[in-house]
Every structure is written in C-alpha cells, then in structure tokens.
Amino acid sequence: MNVLAIDTATEILSVALKTEGGEYEMIHRAGLSHSESLVPSIQALCSLAGFSLRDLDLVVCMKGPGSFTGLRIGMATAKGIAFGRK
Numbered sequence: 001m002n003v004l005a006i007d008t009a010t011e012i013l014s015v016a017l018k019t020e021g022g023e024y025e026m027i028h029r030a031g032l033s034h035s036e037s038l039v040p041s042i043q044a045l046c047s048l049a050g051f052s053l054r055d056l057d058l059v060v061c062m063k064g065p066g067s068f069t070g071l072r073i074g075m076a077t078a079k080g081i082a083f084g085r086k
C-alpha cells in the first residue's frame with residue numbers, strides 16, 4: 001500500500017511517503033510558511049522516491065491539536081490530492 005502522510009499542525013512540517021519500494025520522510029522547520037513549503041516538499045519527496053502521486057492508495061493528514069491555519073493547509077492539500085486522484 002502506498003501512503004502519503006502530512007503533518008502541518010506545528011511549525012515543524014513533516015511529510016512521509018511509504019511505498020512498496022521503501023519509506024521516505026522530510027522534516028523541516030517551516031515556521032509560518034507551510035502554504036509555501038508543503039507542495040514543494042511533497043514533490044521533492046516523490047522525486048527522491050521515484051514515485052508518482054497517481055500511484056497513491058491513501059493520503060493521511062494530522063487533524064490536531066495544533067495551529068488551525070496549519071491544519072487547514074494540510075487538510076486542504078490532502079483533499080486536493082485525493083480529489084485529483086478521484
């Protein structure tokens with residue numbers, strides 16, 4: 001099962017990808033710039049893993065507690081990816 005996990009609840013941005021080929025993660029102090037850093041982080045992680053979002057089976061996102069704006073950014077991104085995958 002291929003899983004993308006997103007955590008934007010705090011100033012630490014975490015993105016993880018578990019594929020049949022391995023597990024990958026990216027963690028960095030994003031401060032208040034999650035909206036600018038999240039999608040490029042996901043793209044970099046997929047590139048590192050040689051993976052396409054078309055092959056995802058599941059997208060998960062932290063639901064709190066944490067910054068409301070940060071949580072909203074993570075959930076909106078997860079929903080966008082899921083919607084794009086139908």
